[in-house]
Amino acid sequence: MHTSCIIKHFENYSPLTERDRTLLASLEKSPRAYARNSVLWEQGEPSRHFYTVSKGWAYTYRNMHDGTRQVLDIYVPGDIVGLREFAFSHRITGLALLSDAELCAFPKTRLTDVFSQSLLLCNIFFMIAARDQAILLERLVNLGRRSAREKVAHFLVEIAERLKKTDVDTSGNLRLPLPQVLLADALGLSVVHINRTLKELKNDNLLLPTNGGVELLNIKALEEVAGFDPGYLEENIDDMLDHAREAQLRIDAAFTNADDNSEE
Amino acid sequence: MHTSCIIKHFENYSPLTERDRTLLASLEKSPRAYARNSVLWEQGEPSRHFYTVSKGWAYTYRNMHDGTRQVLDIYVPGDIVGLREFAFSHRITGLALLSDAELCAFPKTRLTDVFSQSLLLCNIFFMIAARDQAILLERLVNLGRRSAREKVAHFLVEIAERLKKTDVDTSGNLRLPLPQVLLADALGLSVVHINRTLKELKNDNLLLPTNGGVELLNIKALEEVAGFDPGYLEENIDDMLDHAREAQLRIDAAFTNADDNSEE
DNA sequence: ATGCTTCTACAACATAGGTTATGGTAGAGG
DNA sequence: CCTCTACCATAACCTATGTTGTAGAAGCAT
Numbered sequence: 227m228h229t230s231c232i233i234k235h236f237e238n239y240s241p242l243t244e245r246d247r248t249l250l251a252s253l254e255k256s257p258r259a260y261a262r263n264s265v266l267w268e269q270g271e272p273s274r275h276f277y278t279v280s281k282g283w284a285y286t287y288r289n290m291h292d293g294t295r296q297v298l299d300i301y302v303p304g305d306i307v308g309l310r311e312f313a314f315s316h317r318i319t320g321l322a323l324l325s326d327a328e329l330c331a332f333p334k335t336r337l338t339d340v341f342s343q344s345l346l347l348c349n350i351f352f353m354i355a356a357r358d359q360a361i362l363l364e365r366l367v368n369l370g371r372r373s374a375r376e377k378v379a380h381f382l383v384e385i386a387e388r389l390k391k392t393d394v395d396t397s398g399n400l401r402l403p404l405p406q407v408l409l410a411d412a413l414g415l416s417v418v419h420i421n422r423t424l425k426e427l428k429n430d431n432l433l434l435p436t437n438g439g440v441e442l443l444n445i446k447a448l449e450e451v452a453g454f455d456p457g458y459l460e461e462n463i464d465d466m467l468d469h470a471r472e473a474q475l476r477i478d479a480a481f482t483n484a485d486d487n488s489e490e
Numbered sequence: 491m492h493t494s495c496i497i498k499h500f501e502n503y504s505p506l507t508e509r510d511r512t513l514l515a516s517l518e519k520s521p522r523a524y525a526r527n528s529v530l531w532e533q534g535e536p537s538r539h540f541y542t543v544s545k546g547w548a549y550t551y552r553n554m555h556d557g558t559r560q561v562l563d564i565y566v567p568g569d570i571v572g573l574r575e576f577a578f579s580h581r582i583t584g585l586a587l588l589s590d591a592e593l594c595a596f597p598k599t600r601l602t603d604v605f606s607q608s609l610l611l612c613n614i615f616f617m618i619a620a621r622d623q624a625i626l627l628e629r630l631v632n633l634g635r636r637s638a639r640e641k642v643a644h645f646l647v648e649i650a651e652r653l654k655k656t657d658v659d660t661s662g663n664l665r666l667p668l669p670q671v672l673l674a675d676a677l678g679l680s681v682v683h684i685n686r687t688l689k690e691l692k693n694d695n696l697l698l699p700t701n702g703g704v705e706l707l708n709i710k711a712l713e714e715v716a717g718f719d720p721g722y723l724e725e726n727i728d729d730m731l732d733h734a735r736e737a738q739l740r741i742d743a744a745f746t747n748a749d750d751n752s753e754e
Numbered sequence: 755a756t757g758c759t760t761c762t763a764c765a766a767c768a769t770a771g772g773t774t775a776t777g778g779t780a781g782a783g784g
Numbered sequence: 785c786c787t788c789t790a791c792c793a794t795a796a797c798c799t800a801t802g803t804t805g806t807a808g809a810a811g812c813a814t
Contacts, residue, residue: 291717310620338737359623
């Protein structure tokens with residue numbers, strides 16, 4: 227039996243009890259493979275499932291009326307996709323793949339069941355949502371108040387940083403499978419200008435545009451260029467999770483107590 | 491005794507049981523008044539509380555190294571502030587006021603307690619987080635792929651739309667207390683260009699820059715200019731909440747059962 | 755009133771980034 | 785092998801928006 231990708235992901239945050247693990251596994255259908263450039267859904271379609279990315283790269287986007295598009299976020303292995311549609315019956319963004327990938331679907335409605343059965347998992351889900359927000363926030367800053375050069379550097383560095391929490395190999399030079407059109411649509415720039423900017427950064431020996439992607443040569447220096455401050459990726463959650471774990475124990479105790487009594 | 495502002499806010503989403511109401515009220519200290527331009531916190535400070543806005547306007551921002559700043563979101567009465575720091579021990583953005591205001595604080599740590607005691611409230615909190623994300627997403631699109639004119643129109647219209655769900659009077663012309671510097675910092679433009687753009691929109695009879703704010707004269711036409719699609723503000727959540735309510739009933743039943751037995 | 759400060763207004767000039775166009779390369783598929 | 789399709793590269797030219805600077809109006813403290 228394969229190791230569930232969502233369990234692996236959650237154990238990045240906190241050790242899980244056997245019960246939590248069973249619970250998580252229960253809401254996961256087996257992973258499914260998709261080809262590069264597949265569109266998993268378009269904006270407007272009904273949204274009934276979340277997905278976890280177990281292999282490969284994905285991105286969400288929004289098509290504009292004038293034919294342009296905005297890329298909103300990139301997903302790497304271990305990320306959860308679609309959480310933000312919790313409050314919506316329809317997809318508010320499209321999802322497509324940057325590489326061949328494997329994703330696991332699980333139904334939205336079962337999320338509340340999980341909440342009811344494990345306080346710890348409920349808290350972790352909430353934290354993941356908070357982290358997603360922090361990333362979007364930083365992306366906002368990026369679009370609003372940085373030059374093209376800084377934008378590109380910051381975007382690349384952030385993704386490199388996120389990859390570190392993954393089982394993707396990040397030793398040596400890192401190659402990100404991000405074509406220049408995608409960078410343009412993510413950063414609100416034109417492809418031409420992305421190209422100009424990459425050339426500049428290449429001349430400074432910071433990166434190397436390769437076919438269909440970018441190879442990072444000097445992450446440290448890129449962080450410098452970007453004015454990158456990793457604070458928004460470093461959650462500090464142990465307090466909260468301890469609290470949740472204790473509360474869970476109290477609940478369990480109450481239940482067991484009642485059960486014991488009723489069995490006497 | 492005053493009506494809790496957070497209860498009012500939550501009842502926008504769903505009717506609450508008496509128990510839910512008590513629970514919510516329990517985590518709320520009484521509202522406190524703050525003066526216009528107060529800074530409630532700076533980025534980097536420890537974050538121990540959430541706030542609900544019961545009166546007035548607030549905004550979050552991020553100061554950049556080069557002295558510029560990015561305004562990230564505006565808050566109107568009924569909004570919850572600080573949820574995104576759930577996963578962080580420190581503030582990742584600053585919070586300041588646009589007008590005299592009243593806010594209620596409640597401690598972060600108690601949120602997990604609420605989660606454990608009411609599935610419905612837990613779900614509503616999650617939905618609010620999802621909605622916040624949807625708003626940030628739209629703001630991203632705004633910054634990435636729209637002209638100054640569209641940006642301004644979209645931003646103003648969105649806020650007008652959000653005000654409708656509030657007990658603020660939205661009949662007649664709406665005056666938003668947003669100075670031009672704030673618009674600039676929110677939309678990634680210079681004050682001068684904001685000024686130019688407002689002048690244009692004023693010539694088209696769409697709005698009227700008033701002292702320290704903007705009066706909207708023709709929201710319909712502004713929506714046209716912005717290409718505004720309100721979908722991202724219209725959650726569809728009844729399914730999820732029904733589900734949560736049922737699950738809560740099942741849990742309660744199990745508990746009561748056990749209790750009854752133990753008291754026999 | 756007097757002077758602060760904050761916000762608005764507008765002009766002249768500068769530039770980052772957009773647009774259009776053309777050509778190149780590498781892989782995918784018949 | 786040839787064609788198609790992605791993606792990349794570079795050039796010439798254009799414009800939306802930024803920068804700097806100056807000035808006036810409105811609110812606020814003394």
